Amino acid sequence: xxxxxxxxxxxxxxxxxxxxxxxxxxxxxxxxxxxxxxxxxxxxxxxxxxxxxxxxxxxxxxxxxxxxxxxxxxxxxxxxxxxxxxxxxxxxxxxxxxxxxxxxxxxxxxxxxxxxxxxxxxxxxxxxxxxxxxxxxxxxxxxxxxxxxxxxxxxxxxxxxxxxxxxxxxxxxxxxxxxxxxxxxxxxxxxxxxxxxxxxxxxxxxxxxxxxxxxxxxxxxxxxxxxxxxxxxxxxxxxxxxxxxxxxxxxxxxxxxxxxxxxxxxxxxxxxxxxxxxxxxxxxxxxxxxxxxxxxxxxxxxxxxxxxxxxxxxxxxxxxxxxxxxxxxxxxxxxxxxxxxxxxxxxxxxxxxxxxxxxxxxxxxxxxxxxxxxxxxxxxxxxxxxxxxxxxxxxxxxxxxxxxxxxx
Amino acid sequence: xxxxxxxxxxxxxxxxxxxxxxxxxxxxxxxxxxxxxxxxxxxxxxxxxxxxxxxxxxxxxxxxxxxxxxxxxxxxxxxxxxxxxxxxxxxxxxxxxxxxxxxxxxxxxxxxxxxxxxxxxxxxxxxxxxxxxxxxxxxxxxxxxxxxxxxxxxxxxxxxxxxxxxxxxxxxxxxxxxxxxxxxxxxxxxxxxxxxxxxxxxxxxxxxxxxxxxxxxxxxxxxxxxxxxxxxxxxxxxxx
Numbered sequence: 001x002x003x004x005x006x007x008x009x010x011x012x013x014x015x016x017x018x019x020x021x022x023x024x025x026x027x028x029x030x031x032x033x034x035x036x037x038x039x040x041x042x043x044x045x046x047x048x049x050x051x052x053x054x055x056x057x058x059x060x061x062x063x064x065x066x067x068x069x070x071x072x073x074x075x076x077x078x079x080x081x082x083x084x085x086x087x088x089x090x091x092x093x094x095x096x097x098x099x100x101x102x103x104x105x106x107x108x109x110x111x112x113x114x115x116x117x118x119x120x121x122x123x124x125x126x127x128x129x130x131x132x133x134x135x136x137x138x139x140x141x142x143x144x145x146x147x148x149x150x151x152x153x154x155x156x157x158x159x160x161x162x163x164x165x166x167x168x169x170x171x172x173x174x175x176x177x178x179x180x181x182x183x184x185x186x187x188x189x190x191x192x193x194x195x196x197x198x199x200x201x202x203x204x205x206x207x208x209x210x211x212x213x214x215x216x217x218x219x220x221x222x223x224x225x226x227x228x229x230x231x232x233x234x235x236x237x238x239x240x241x242x243x244x245x246x247x248x249x250x251x252x253x254x255x256x257x258x259x260x261x262x263x264x265x266x267x268x269x270x271x272x273x274x275x276x277x278x279x280x281x282x283x284x285x286x287x288x289x290x291x292x293x294x295x296x297x298x299x300x301x302x303x304x305x306x307x308x309x310x311x312x313x314x315x316x317x318x319x320x321x322x323x324x325x326x327x328x329x330x331x332x333x334x335x336x337x338x339x340x341x342x343x344x345x346x347x348x349x350x351x352x353x354x355x356x357x358x359x360x361x362x363x364x365x366x367x368x369x370x371x372x373x374x375x376x377x378x379x380x381x382x383x384x385x386x387x388x389x390x391x392x393x394x395x396x397x398x399x400x401x402x403x404x405x406x407x408x
Numbered sequence: 409x410x411x412x413x414x415x416x417x418x419x420x421x422x423x424x425x426x427x428x429x430x431x432x433x434x435x436x437x438x439x440x441x442x443x444x445x446x447x448x449x450x451x452x453x454x455x456x457x458x459x460x461x462x463x464x465x466x467x468x469x470x471x472x473x474x475x476x477x478x479x480x481x482x483x484x485x486x487x488x489x490x491x492x493x494x495x496x497x498x499x500x501x502x503x504x505x506x507x508x509x510x511x512x513x514x515x516x517x518x519x520x521x522x523x524x525x526x527x528x529x530x531x532x533x534x535x536x537x538x539x540x541x542x543x544x545x546x547x548x549x550x551x552x553x554x555x556x557x558x559x560x561x562x563x564x565x566x567x568x569x570x571x572x573x574x575x576x577x578x579x580x581x582x583x584x585x586x587x588x589x590x591x592x593x594x595x596x597x598x599x600x601x602x603x604x605x606x607x608x609x610x611x612x613x614x615x616x617x618x619x620x621x622x623x624x625x626x627x628x629x630x631x632x633x634x635x636x637x638x639x640x641x642x643x644x645x646x647x648x
Contacts, residue, residue, distance in 0.1 A: 002516060002523045009511035300507050303468055304568075305496025305524050307489075402468040405503060 025326025033334025056220030093125020117206020136185030146184035150195030299404025319389030422474030500569030559590025
């Protein structure tokens with residue numbers, strides 16, 4: 001206890017220098033927490049937008065569909081899958097879909113499209129397509145072959161509401177099929193590739209168009225929280241054992257998104273590493289100065305019987321005390337900053353085009369404060385402080401008492 | 409109590425040379441013996457080897473040749489990592505100046521060595537307060553060294569040195585930075601501890617007052633022992 005008391009008092013012998021070091025640690029940590037919070041919020045929004053735009057948290061297909069999608073790779077037993085999904089906790093919604101490719105044509109132009117046949121009520125529980133309608137209305141059962149087009153696609157085809165669009169496809173049996181649809185609504189998701197290449201229609205119409213009968217291509221699930229994904233994956237795999245299905249989380253459905261997040265994280269870690277190297281030099285400087293000022297004192301302590309390992313413990317305890325104060329201050333500042341921007345958001349309207357390309361469709365990005373962020377940020381700072389303390393500690397422990405006592 | 413006729417310190421043919429730009433023979437074939445309860449002063453001109461002798465006696469430095477035994481332990485054969493432990497349990501040190509730990513109060517400075525020895529807080533604090541009471545310094549127990557006079561600091565340093573009742577206390581020029589009044593007070597206290605508790609003191613000094621009150625005077629010149637004299641009331645109790 002006397003040693004810890006000594007360490008604490010030693011830290012505050014040069015108050016100004018220690019406060020500067022504590023400030024460096026605190027600001028470094030606050031920066032780390034805040035940047036991580038922005039990153040977490042940014043990634044969460046990217047994932048949430050992508051998930052809510054089309055893919056859902058989890059998709060279930062016939063085995064092999066993801067790698068080689070084909071019209072005939074339909075879900076083997078949709079009713080059994082539906083039963084399994086209904087028994088899961090935390091499922092906010094699910095939508096059975098028909099997916100296929102075709103050519104959308106008008107009198108003036110044509111364009112390749114991905115056709116999504118959905119049940120309007122089911123689809124609403126998974127995606128936000130209904131809210132993305134900017135003209136016309138959302139799909140409803142009973143409509144006569146309605147179709148929803150992205151605004152870019154509509155512009156390309158030069159169609160507006162109630163105009164006719166012909167969808168030409170190759171049906172499941174290999175024959176060519178074509179049907180006339182009428183534009184019920186135009187949407188703007190914010191994703192360029194979706195707005196210029198996806199058409200929504202009723203699932204029954206898509207099944208007729210592709211000659212699928214009552215078969216479906218996939219089911220997309222939305223959970224209350226993305227944290228439930230691992231648990232749900234496990235349960236579903238267990239419940240559907242023996243079925244020829246593949247159950248994929250969003251990061252397997254859309255690996256680009258996951259890779260983007262990983263690359264973004266890597267850049268973040270590089271920046272943080274550079275930042276902490278700079279801070280480490282500051283801490284090292286403080287500790288070394290503190291050691292050089294106390295050479296005689298260390299000499300006296302060693303002459304009295306203090307062992308080298310006890311000297312190391314004292315210096316490391318001093319660094320720990322410095323680090324602890326910095327960590328408390330840094331955590332408070334970083335948390336406050338992150339929480340503030342979690343409420344207010346950061347305006348990204350100037351970068352909306354670039355942001356949309358990576359899945360940020362909102363003009364604001366909201367930071368997110370997580371326990372993991374606080375835990376790992378604190379852990380890294382503490383580890384850096386203790387690691388940096390080792391060199392001066394070993395240096396002090398290596399002093400020869402007979403020389404150190406004479407040091408002026 | 410002390411057993412004055414039993415040899416506590418045995419120094420046999422000890423030499424020490426510092427190799428700088430020129431070789432300096434700090435100790436040159438020194439042989440001496442000190443009994444328990446000694447109150448001895450090592451004296452001589454600057455550079456005569458007083459501090460070096462105290463350093464090798466305290467295990468802070470190693471001689472190039474010869475053998476040193478303290479309380480039956482051969483310091484010259486003790487590994488470096490065990491010397492710290494030996495000092496902790498057997499030797500007390502008083503340095504010339506500035507040797508209290510500035511961030512600790514007087515009572516905490518006294519507790520420092522017992523704390524290193526692992527003695528519990530209550531026990532070591534009680535012992536520290538007892539000692540402070542004995543020498544009339546109880547009123548400064550909560551003060552930091554910077555708030556004390558030089559004389560008070562040295563007296564506290566002596567108390568720290570004897571806190572765990574070591575066999576030997578080595579004091580390097582303990583009165584060098586004190587005025588004559590404070591030097592006398594310090595000597596009174598050391599004499600009292602020597603007399604009442606049998607603490608063995610060996611100090612290096614230039615101070616005539618200290619030399620006068622020592623029971624034994626060991627004179628060095630150019631690293632060699634040139635005289636070893638008994639004086640005062642303890643003269644007939646010390647073995648040479």
